[in-house]
Amino acid sequence: MRIEHHLLHGAQSLDLHAQQHAQVHAIVGSSRGTRLSIPSGWTSITLVLRGTLELGSGDTPWQLPAHHQQLWLDGGLRIVSRTPCWWLCVAAPAPVWRELPHSSPCDNSLIPVETPCPRQLARPLVHMARSRWFDKGVDTSTVIDNMVWLRDTAAAHQDAQHQQMDRCSGRTALRRHQTLLRLLRVQHLIRCNVDDRIDLTRLAAIANYSPTHLIRVYREVFGETPSEYAARLRHQRAWELVRATDLSVCEIADSLGFESESAFCRAFKQAFGCTTSEARRGTRAMISMHGHVGLTNDEAQHIRTGEPTTVL
Secondary structure (H helix, E strand, O other): OOEEEEEOOOOOOOEHHHHHOOEEEEEEEOOOOOOOEEOEEEEEEEEEEEEEEEEOOOEEEEEOOEEEEOOOOOOOOEEEEOOEEEEEEEHHHHHHHHOOOEEEOOOOOOEEEEOOOHHHHHHHHHHHHHHHHHHOOHHHHHHHHHHHHHHHHHHHHHHHHHHHHHOOOOOOOOHHHHHHHHHHHHHHHHHHHOOOOHHHHHHHHHHOOOHHHHHHHHHHHHHOOHHHHHHHHHHHHHHHHHOOOOOHHHHHHHHHOOOOOHHHHHHHHHHHHHOOHHHOOOOOHHHHHHOOOOOOOOHHHHHHHHHOOOOO
């Protein structure tokens, strides 16, 4: 096993379809305009050190912010830095990952997930990227050791996902893993389209389930329905747009798919216990200094945390 290092700068691009499939590839991207294409059937871990990176699979793009990592194994992946950005990626075909030795009989199945990147996971990623300059003539055993370190560290930080997999139906770990991957595709599509209300039929088709079966299975694994998850994300998005942007309330209502500004304002007041104007005047700070300013204790707590009391 060999490791191939790539340094992308400016408008440079790399298509791993044309690279040797028995190798590990460590990519460092910097500045604006870099592009990377990873084939279907590969597993990759991408870490953004600075800036925001655009990722895409199929016709679904999404943003990966600084200090977040994306573990991906569900189809091909496109990576584009449309703004100044510094990022790392380690990618290899799935068989390369599967053939790595296991130090224990535990299940090391990796699950595609985006999370803030813990320091323990950043270390092997940075180490493999820096070996280009510090390790001359890296031998096979060193590459394998580094890959095992990376894989085991990534698996160790997927406790939540493995608990979800345990709640999936299926007699074998493989079947439960496949079920979770289907549900994660649905969750990922919802997360990438927060500003749009995706039809349940389309979500069910992504998972190859009927709408009724999707609702039941999704609730068993995640504790909420797809619609409830989408509503929760819209709550967070509404709060962020009201509190952290200069967009007018009318523009925010339109971007979130509300029929009118008044409908959005009513939903916002019902969800957070304050009006959009109060939120923009710094309701959090007022609550911290002066108590609940006319709200119930429960409503005040929700405003402090930015979490809704009901669904929009």
